[in-house]
Amino acid sequence: MKKFLFIALGAVTFALGTLGIFLPFLPTTVFYLLTGFFWLRSSDKLYNRFIQSESYQKYVEKPILQKNISTKNMIKMFLAIFIVFLIPCIFVDNLMMRVTMGIVYVTHVVLLTWYLKGKNRSVASAEVGNRNDR
Numbered sequence: 001m002k003k004f005l006f007i008a009l010g011a012v013t014f015a016l017g018t019l020g021i022f023l024p025f026l027p028t029t030v031f032y033l034l035t036g037f038f039w040l041r042s043s044d045k046l047y048n049r050f051i052q053s054e055s056y057q058k059y060v061e062k063p064i065l066q067k068n069i070s071t072k073n074m075i076k077m078f079l080a081i082f083i084v085f086l087i088p089c090i091f092v093d094n095l096m097m098r099v100t101m102g103i104v105y106v107t108h109v110v111l112l113t114w115y116l117k118g119k120n121r122s123v124a125s126a127e128v129g130n131r132n133d134r
Helices: 002-022 028-040 044-051 054-065 071-091 095-133
Strands: none
Touching (some): 002 044, 002 054, 028 054
8 A cells, every 4th residue: 555655656746847847836856856755665666767767867866966067057947946936025025025035045046056066076176186196
């Protein structure tokens, strides 16, 4: 029973993640990570097929796990986050909420840039240093 529930939840999150490729307000990566979580616990065949898929490689493996994201794609990501954060700011007339959303957005930009670009450079420079030691 639990196996079938995880398969069904994985199918739902997979569908939502795939829709997120086309709709900027749905987070593709988050739904694909959930799909991997559910299918890992339910079916080795589904999980292995999913992690070998082109979509998983493009939206999870390369940008998140390998930290291999281009500046152009980072700008697209931050623009999508900005649009999602802008929507409530337009519809709700509350200064405190707008300030909070602005702070959260700037925090996203700073920390995601550090995580995806800053750590990647330090790992790459450490690898170069290890090669020179040989």
